[in-house]
Amino acid sequence: MTKVRADTTSFVYVTLAFCILSLVQLATPLAYAEQTVVELMAVQSPPMAMADGEEPGAVLELATAAVERAGLKPKVTFIPWRRAQEMVSGGKDVLITPLTWLPSRADKFTWIGPICRMERSIASIKDRIDSLDQAKRERRILVVGAGSAQEIQLRDWGYPSDLIVATPLGTREAEMLASGRVDGWYSGTAQIRWRWNREGRKERLIIGNAIVVDQIHLACSRDCDPTLAATLRGALQSLRDDGTADRILARYDLYY
Secondary structure, rough: OHHHHHHHHHHHHHHHHHHHHHHHHHHHHHHHHHHEEEEEEEEEEEEEEOOOOOOOOOOHHHHHHHHHHHOOOOEEEOOOOOHHHHHHHHOOOOOOEEOOOHHOOOOOOEEEEEEEEEEEEEEOOOOOOOOHHHHHHHOEEEEEEEEHHHHHHHHOOOOOHEEEEOOOOOOOOOHHOOOOOOOOOEEEEHHHHHHHHHOOOOOOEEEEOOEEEEEEEEEEEEEEOOOHHHHHHHHHHHHHHHHHHHHHHOOOOOOO
């Protein structure tokens, strides 16, 4: 009789624990269904993200579309890029784009997924620069956006610090190249062309061979709810599957 009672009690506890676990699992996605606003940090980086144009930019437009398809409302904030990365990495459930995956950034964020490919090259207005070895050998001064993938890459690859000029991303790079204050501008090829044309620069722009081709991502804080991350990954994939992503990128001459 005692054994039967003990077995019955154990069964009740196991059943109760299973029910509680099931309720927790069901409640988790509902918590994000009710969270209507998600913060999304961005930086002025045309044609990927633009705060002052008629268009939002390819990457920002696609990122906000993914958030909306996930049933959430994006709250976009443009702030200096270094500060944005620090705030997102150390925060919770905050999104950031356009962000390039780099080894030094790998464990600082939760990576939602790639949005587009980005070719990076060096632009000049005098002599063509086709490689970093050439630029280093000829002691070329290169301007990059502060906190950008380009700055991190140059420093990680051992480019001399005295030949790197970092200026706030998306601000004075074209002006510094046109005025002759630097020898080259290292950035995304699409970004260079877009900025040069939109600013109406008259100087002949010389773009060298691609230095690297990598991917721009949508990312989340290192402390990012797994359900939020999974939901956004699914939404981003659905935009690719139905052709929406390709249509958005094509308007800006970018591709996945």
